Amino acid sequence: MSSQAGRPLNDLSRSRSWWPATPATTASGEINSQVDDTAATLAHVRAAYEHVPGVAVDRLDGLSVDLGDGRRFNLRPSNTEPLLRLNVEAPGRPEMAALRDEVLALIR
Numbered sequence: 001m002s003s004q005a006g007r008p009l010n011d012l013s014r015s016r017s018w019w020p021a022t023p024a025t026t027a028s029g030e031i032n033s034q035v036d037d038t039a040a041t042l043a044h045v046r047a048a049y050e051h052v053p054g055v056a057v058d059r060l061d062g063l064s065v066d067l068g069d070g071r072r073f074n075l076r077p078s079n080t081e082p083l084l085r086l087n088v089e090a091p092g093r094p095e096m097a098a099l100r101d102e103v104l105a106l107i108r
Contacts, residue, residue, distance in 0.1 A: 025070065025089040025090060025096075026089065026092055026095075026096040027087065027089050027096070028087060028088040028096055030086070031088075031100070031104070032085055032086075033086065033107045034081075034082055034083055035082060035083070035107065035108075036082065038077040038083075038084055041107055042062065042063050042077065044106060045063060045106045045107065046059070048106055049065045054067070054069075055067050056068065061076055062074060062075050062077060062084075062085075063075045063076070067099075070095070071088075071089070071090040071091070072089050072090075073086060073087060073089070074087045075103065075107070088100045
């Protein structure tokens with residue numbers, strides 16, 4: 001229980017989650033890409049999205065980008081390998097595949 005709100009912590013975190021669970025989406029699953037410089041690649045991908053109107057960018061866990069139309073992705077570095085791990089979600093398979101391919105083109 002949260003001492004101030006009187007609610008369980010998992011209820012509070014669910015209500016504040018930047019990346020809420022959405023069962024009506026299609027997910028890519030984790031896609032690993034080996035890169036020479038994870039920080040530079042993350043910065044390159046971030047630069048492609050951070051100034052687009054209506055797009056929310058969060059850097060709490062790698063790079064999370066919400067395009068505001070049901071499409072979103074998270075890109076984070078591995079802690080042990082020179083890999084970036086990509087997870088993409090979208091309302092349908094065609095939208096997910098298009099965003100996945102767009103982000104992978106920036107990474108690779």
